[in-house]
Amino acid sequence: MQREAPTLAHVARLAEVSENTVSRVIRNKGPIAEETRKRVIEAIESLGYVPNRAAGSLASSSSLIIGVLLPSLSNIVFPEVLRGIHAALADTPYEAMIGVTDYDLLQEQKLLASLLAWQPAAIVTTGFDHTDASRRMLLQSGIRVAELMDIDDRPIDIAVGLSHRGAGRASARHLAARGYRRIGYVGHDWAADRRARFRYEGLREGLQEAGLALAGEFRFEGGSSTMSGREALAQLLRDGGDIDAVVFSNDDMAVGGFMHCLGAGIAIPERLALFGFNGLDIGQALPRPLSTIRSNRFLIGRTAAETLLAARERPPEPQIIDTGFEIVEGATA
């Protein structure tokens, strides 16, 4: 059917230069006479030549792949990080190769081995939790490694994200400053989501600093979702005493809580204030925009990819890049 794909050799023959010269034109490396370059490019275009990346990787023992390990794609947060990564790679020859770990460290380890087999230029992963084997692989590979989302620990190479503990404290301060005194918490299962736990701990610290204590809490057993937020808030209000504000583990849960209040006729924020985390669009489209904390996911992804590509070598000391967070005032707290 289709005749053999053209190779460097074909281009070289057509342009009447050596293969190596063609290779140099393609990679824009080394001195090339303008006239030669033109001839080579013409040959490439007339043949429709596309370089074989596998051969290139093998010969140079490095590839144009950035390995990306994400815990999930169901949570919109990670696609947004991925979007940031893609934005940074858009005008480069690099490609992202993605693995989804389902919050499972062993799965992460397996995928990591699989990614490293491509000799990627860098690895982007999430959080600081890795198996010993994963950590060893990352250390030994010598390639650049970014650990995203969190900055409350010491990274292997670089960490890009925000202080979740700090974000938790900030929510406490915000609510305390607004005069809320009986503050509850609604969360999801944080066995997998360590960052949610950090925010919770930050929240408690923040409350304590304000001379307050958590007035009630309910943790849904399972992942976060709008539905579970709705049920969890209902549950908290059923069990608990009188509460004038609720901090949710994230916006998905908070939106669910909002829905519960709408259904149950609870005035927001007069009878109950709601506070989320992430700053998702959906929260801002509610009849009253959700009070929350914006976590800059896109920026995290983009910054990580840009930083990794900026230097091939790891810095002598692990580096932490704080992409920060902002309180979104909203109208629910």
Next chain:
Amino acid sequence: MQREAPTLAHVARLAEVSENTVSRVIRNKGPIAEETRKRVIEAIESLGYVPNRAAGSLASSSSLIIGVLLPSLSNIVFPEVLRGIHAALADTPYEAMIGVTDYDLLQEQKLLASLLAWQPAAIVTTGFDHTDASRRMLLQSGIRVAELMDIDDRPIDIAVGLSHRGAGRASARHLAARGYRRIGYVGHDWAADRRARFRYEGLREGLQEAGLALAGEFRFEGGSSTMSGREALAQLLRDGGDIDAVVFSNDDMAVGGFMHCLGAGIAIPERLALFGFNGLDIGQALPRPLSTIRSNRFLIGRTAAETLLAARERPPEPQIIDTGFEIVEGATA
């Protein structure tokens, strides 16, 4: 620092067999004595050997990569498709390599060339719209190609998705059967999103069959989002005459419409019925679950990947796999 990564040769030496034998153990191909296999596996594990995929691809001129081209990651629909693809690849040695086209066919073409340079085992892309060059590349590559989401046209190899025209008709029938007579439409810019246009056309056809006509429409100039749905419905109601039901181009828009109604005190569905498309979680978490059509995105991704991996060769005739759709009754229409 880290000593050289072990290669096949190292494993072979340690296990006292030829490289080829090791290769056959790894790929599980050809007859191997049980005792030899054990020795080889031991050697592999003791060295921590990880095969170099670039070398493998080069030698076999085929790779374990599935190239995936998605128009966007902002719209939750595509991460869900991707999740389906990953689910299908999870227990295989294949990896997904992703490109994001931003609904730009030229960008798609560029990314496609870039993906083909890895000699992927298959390509997954979206819709039937491609540049001529893209189409040529896909045809000539000879590898398996899946075109996702839509099935209202003739695919290159296989199409997996649903009939958007059919979904549009179904919404019309549903609303007509419920006694709604003055039905409006709220959509987004469909220059990029051809499927939204198909649904719109299906809707008009469906209405006509029921002896009705569109009672008003408003198309927001820009992408779909909760915010734009909210504004667009407000606009439609301001402009339009009396309308008793609105079909939105998708659930994001519809949720926005719901929010507008909440704010404006419009009773749903008594004064105004709302109907979406996609069946997103958020729609079901509203105080009244959204009436909509479920589009089975996860299934589309999974089915596509499974089908592609099931056979290395294209079938003689292009194949269409209808993953169908279901009306989600909800409580808004």
Next chain:
DNA sequence: CAAATAAATCTCAGCGCTAACACTTTTACA
């Protein structure tokens, strides 16, 4: 104008693996 330098190009040996086939040993079966 020769020597020194820079610019442009070429030659050649792999990178680590797999495909194809050759070879040896074992097993099956008449």
Next chain:
DNA sequence: TGTAAAAGTGTTAGCGCTGAGATTTATTTG
């Protein structure tokens, strides 16, 4: 017991590209 087939393993030749260094040509400089 002989022979054919199957099982198990080895040998060899690349896959298409890049890196290092050699070689040629053009340019500068004393």
